[in-house]
Every structure is written in structure tokens, then in C-alpha cells.
Amino acid sequence: MVYENLIYEKQGHVALITLNRPKALNALNDVLLTELADAVEMVAADEDVRVAVITGAGKAFAAGADIDYMKDFNPIQAQSYMEQGQGLYRRIEKVRKPFIAAINGFALGGGCELTLACDIRIASTKAKIGLPEVGLGIFPGFGGTQRMPRLIGDGLAKELIFTTRQVNGQEAKEMGLVNQVVEPEELINTAMAMANVIASKAPIAVGLAKDTINRGRQVDIDDAMSIEAANDCLAFSTEDQKEGMHAFVEKRSPVFKNK
Ligand code: CO8
Numbered sequence: 463m464v465y466e467n468l469i470y471e472k473q474g475h476v477a478l479i480t481l482n483r484p485k486a487l488n489a490l491n492d493v494l495l496t497e498l499a500d501a502v503e504m505v506a507a508d509e510d511v512r513v514a515v516i517t518g519a520g521k522a523f524a525a526g527a528d529i530d531y532m533k534d535f536n537p538i539q540a541q542s543y544m545e546q547g548q549g550l551y552r553r554i555e556k557v558r559k560p561f562i563a564a565i566n567g568f569a570l571g572g573g574c575e576l577t578l579a580c581d582i583r584i585a586s587t588k589a590k591i592g593l594p595e596v597g598l599g600i601f602p603g604f605g606g607t608q609r610m611p612r613l614i615g616d617g618l619a620k621e622l623i624f625t626t627r628q629v630n631g632q633e634a635k636e637m638g639l640v641n642q643v644v645e646p647e648e649l650i651n652t653a654m655a656m657a658n659v660i661a662s663k664a665p666i667a668v669g670l671a672k673d674t675i676n677r678g679r680q681v682d683i684d685d686a687m688s689i690e691a692a693n694d695c696l697a698f699s700t701e702d703q704k705e706g707m708h709a710f711v712e713k714r715s716p717v718f719k720n721k
Contacts, residue, residue: 468497469519470504475512475661476654477505484520490547490572491528499550506557509720512661512668515653516580517564518573523589526571529598540603547572547604551579555676558669560660564653565589565640570628575602578609581672582656583640585631586649591639592628612679614639664702665720670694 467488469480479501481488488494505514518524532543554561554576563569563577565585570592577583577591585591593610595601602610602623611619614637621627631643644652660668670693678686697703701721709716 463497463500465497465501467491467494468501470501472508472511473654474658475510475665476657477501477508477511477514478650478654479505479514479516480519481516481524482519484518484522486528487520487522487525487568488518488573489525489528489530490576491531492543492546495546495550499546499553502550502553502557505559505561511559512665512720513560513562513657515562515564515650515657516576517650517653518566518569520567521588522568522570522573523563523565524570524573524576525568526573526594527604544603547575551576551605554579556673558673559665560657560668560672562653562657564649565591565631566646566649570594571602571606572604575604575606575609578613579605583634584642584644584649584653584656585634585640586646587631587643588646589631589634589640589643590628591630591634592626593623594626594628596624597626662718664697664700664706664716664718666700666702667697667706670697 467483469482471478481494483494505511560582561580562582562584563580565577565583567588568590569577571594574591574593593602593606601607610622618637631640634640635643642652674690674693677689702718705718706716
């Protein structure tokens, strides 16, 4: 697929996905969401790719769903757009490979919600993160009402959603909304370095850990423990488990093959 609004690059075992519609601050119209969905499937299908980093070209990560595109929607059209966004973000959560959001600038509305669907968020000091939807007569509809409270708690999430206040990278870090905040020129290197650390670990185990954390969140603790046990036992069926443990005993570095 030739992309109009997205750049897909591979660096070793890491896919770098750049939202590239800078004139509209990477607003997530139908084309961009479709291209991102295709890129996510490439990440999922490519055995060589172990981690993905998503960032934005220009001064925004993504300034949200495309307001111009949806301004005259009826509820049926709104539902279709919402399903597109929600489905894509849920897919990112279900792919058994980590996604890191490298938040370079504005991450608003659907752009903020995209970062919430990623596993790890790293912000630049230039990041501005917020959920402006109630200022437009709607409220977050690409998962923000569910993922933001899970990440930072109901009180702070409600404050951000009800007031539409944007937070910078430092405040986002203090809230636990992002894992790290770094200078803009360090952002991609920091995200890629973390991605490479993750990519050096046993990929199937990393994927099973993601699946366990995400699915465990949805059920009670006993069922969550069962998911953990089943997934961790499954790890014992991999060549990489044998390699990891034998390498430890033999006092050498493991070489993981994603098998
Ligand atoms: N949609 C469409 N176009 C946008 C968007 C957007 N979300 N954000 C920016 N743009 C466009 C602007 O219209 C402008 O276009 P043009 O040059 O043709 O006039 C261009 O990008 C540059 O933007 P600005 O001139 O406004 O740049 P500034 O630096 O002055 O301001 C801001 C930057 C503060 C980020 C400002 O652009 C802004 O407030 N943008 C809108 C942010 C927003 O409200 N986002 C939430 C959208 S709603 C949403 O995401 C809901 C998700 C789920 C909904 C599902 C419903 C079905």
C-alpha cells in the first residue's frame, strides 16, 4: 500500500510509523485511519518487527479526529467513524507486540486517545496533551472515557475531560499519563532506544506479557491469574524460553529467534 498520510520505516526489529499530514496537524481523517490500520497489520504480520513506535510529523502528534470531516455527520455516520477509530485502537491493544507513542507535540482528542491505546508513552517537552471534545459538543469517543481513567484515575481523567485543559509533557509525567518526558531532539532516539531494548528480549514472551496485562485488566483476579498461568506456561513451549534459561545457566547472552 502506498501511503498518502503516513510513513512506515523499519529499523532493525523496530517499525517507525510517522503520521504525516502535518498541514492538518495529522488530524485523523478516514484516509489516515485506514493507512494506520494497514500499518498496524504490517507490524502484526511481520515476524521481523518486534516493537512499533508511532510519532507525528511537524508540530503535532495528532490534533484529533478530523473536525472538518465530521462536522455535519448524522449519528449513523458518527457511529461508523467511531467504530473505525475504536476498532483500530483496540487492535493496537490486541497485537502482541508493544507500541510506543513518541508524543512530539499536540496529542488532542483522538490523537491523545491513540497514545492511550499504545503500551508506553514518551513525551517531548513540547507535547500538549488533552481531550478537547466537550468544547466541540461531543465527548471523547475513541476510547478516552475508558482508557484515561484507567491510566490516571477517575478524578484527574474527569478534570481533563470536563475542562479540556491541556497538559504539557512534564505535567503528564507527574500524572502518570506518560512514562518519560525528554527534550524534543531526544524524543525519537529515546523511543527507539527503549524499543530496541524491548526488541532484544524474547519477543513471544513480551507479546504474551502484553496480552496477559491487557486481558487480566478486564476480569477478576482469579481469572487474571489463570490467564497469567496459561500464557506463562505457553512460554515454556517456545525455543526462546529454552535459549533464555540455558544461556543464563551457561553464563552467556541469549540469542532470541522469535520462535
Ligand atoms: N481536525 C481538522 N483539522 C484540524 C484539526 C482537527 N482536529 N486540528 C487542526 N486542524 C487544521 C486546522 O484547521 C488548520 O487548517 P488550515 O490551515 O487549513 O486552516 C491546520 O490544521 C493548522 O491548525 P491551526 O491553524 O489551528 O494551528 P494552531 O497552531 O493555531 O492551533 C491547535 C493548534 C490548538 C491544536 C488547534 O489546531 C486546535 O485546537 N485543533 C483542534 C483540536 C481538537 O479539538 N481536537 C479534537 C477533535 S475531536 C476528536 O478528536 C474526537 C475523537 C473521537 C470522535 C468520534 C466522533 C465520531
